[in-house]
Amino acid sequence: MRVALAQMGSGADKGENLEKIRAMTRAAAAAGARLTVFPEGAMVHLTDPDQPLAPFAEPLGGPFVETLQGLSAEHSMAILCGVYEPDGEGRAYNTIAALDQGRLIGSYRKIHLYDAFGHQESRRIRPGSGETLGFELDGLRIGVMTCYDVRFPELARRLVDEGAQAIVMPSGWVRGLLKEEHWEVLVRARAIENTCYLLAADQVGGIYVGSSMVVDPLGVVRFRGGEGEELVVGEVDAERVAQVRRSVPSLQHRRIGLAPAAAPAR
Numbered sequence: 001m002r003v004a005l006a007q008m009g010s011g012a013d014k015g016e017n018l019e020k021i022r023a024m025t026r027a028a029a030a031a032g033a034r035l036t037v038f039p040e041g042a043m044v045h046l047t048d049p050d051q052p053l054a055p056f057a058e059p060l061g062g063p064f065v066e067t068l069q070g071l072s073a074e075h076s077m078a079i080l081c082g083v084y085e086p087d088g089e090g091r092a093y094n095t096i097a098a099l100d101q102g103r104l105i106g107s108y109r110k111i112h113l114y115d116a117f118g119h120q121e122s123r124r125i126r127p128g129s130g131e132t133l134g135f136e137l138d139g140l141r142i143g144v145m146t147c148y149d150v151r152f153p154e155l156a157r158r159l160v161d162e163g164a165q166a167i168v169m170p171s172g173w174v175r176g177l178l179k180e181e182h183w184e185v186l187v188r189a190r191a192i193e194n195t196c197y198l199l200a201a202d203q204v205g206g207i208y209v210g211s212s213m214v215v216d217p218l219g220v221v222r223f224r225g226g227e228g229e230e231l232v233v234g235e236v237d238a239e240r241v242a243q244v245r246r247s248v249p250s251l252q253h254r255r256i257g258l259a260p261a262a263a264p265a266r
Helices: 014-030 063-074 147-151 153-161 179-194 238-247
Strands: 002-007 035-037 078-086 092-100 103-109 134-137 140-144 166-171 197-202 213-215 221-224 230-235
Touching (some): 014 230, 092 134, 140 153
Parallel strands (some): 002 197, 035 078
Antiparallel strands (some): 002 230, 197 213
């Protein structure tokens, strides 16, 4: 299956962001992509970290996602895109909307919030309740997580335990000391330890790293983006996952019950 990572930089104007999404969806369709992944926060990016996101948020039945549905139907394509939903209490949910053939097939609200490296995502974002998202696409089971989630290996393992052969991760990975190294190491590690594909689509411009990548189940970066807006197009294959899992059956070798119990707190 051909996939496209739409590495883009979004701004404060949702209309302009949608025009980019339209153009990149058309380009992905022309490249033969069955799935196109847009970054976390593709709906809107605010440069002021104290500016509330709630006024920009929309329900999943709102005009932004309706436009995505139209693009999905027009191009017979699955689309994953980062949006913001209102939480009803002044913050927003950081949500990935999943669409296929013009239908909203699911959504995932980011569980782990980026309150690290001097950032405080929780000021504007409410964490998801813990519900995961997985779906089948042309014989491949796909799980979804978002950006900072990659630092929590138990979430990726949960998705794989739920059947995922590929994990799609829309992101807005922020630059910083050693952060570019963390991006590659963590993305590849989640692929290696779960013997699955990892498809990481990142924002670009300003504070963001870019370097979107398709990593195979042995942790090899097969396709990678640079620092600017571009489509990263590559292939994923369920049989490749099965082959690697036969060769390296580490998921079957887990012996969780033998792990030592934690010492009591003193």
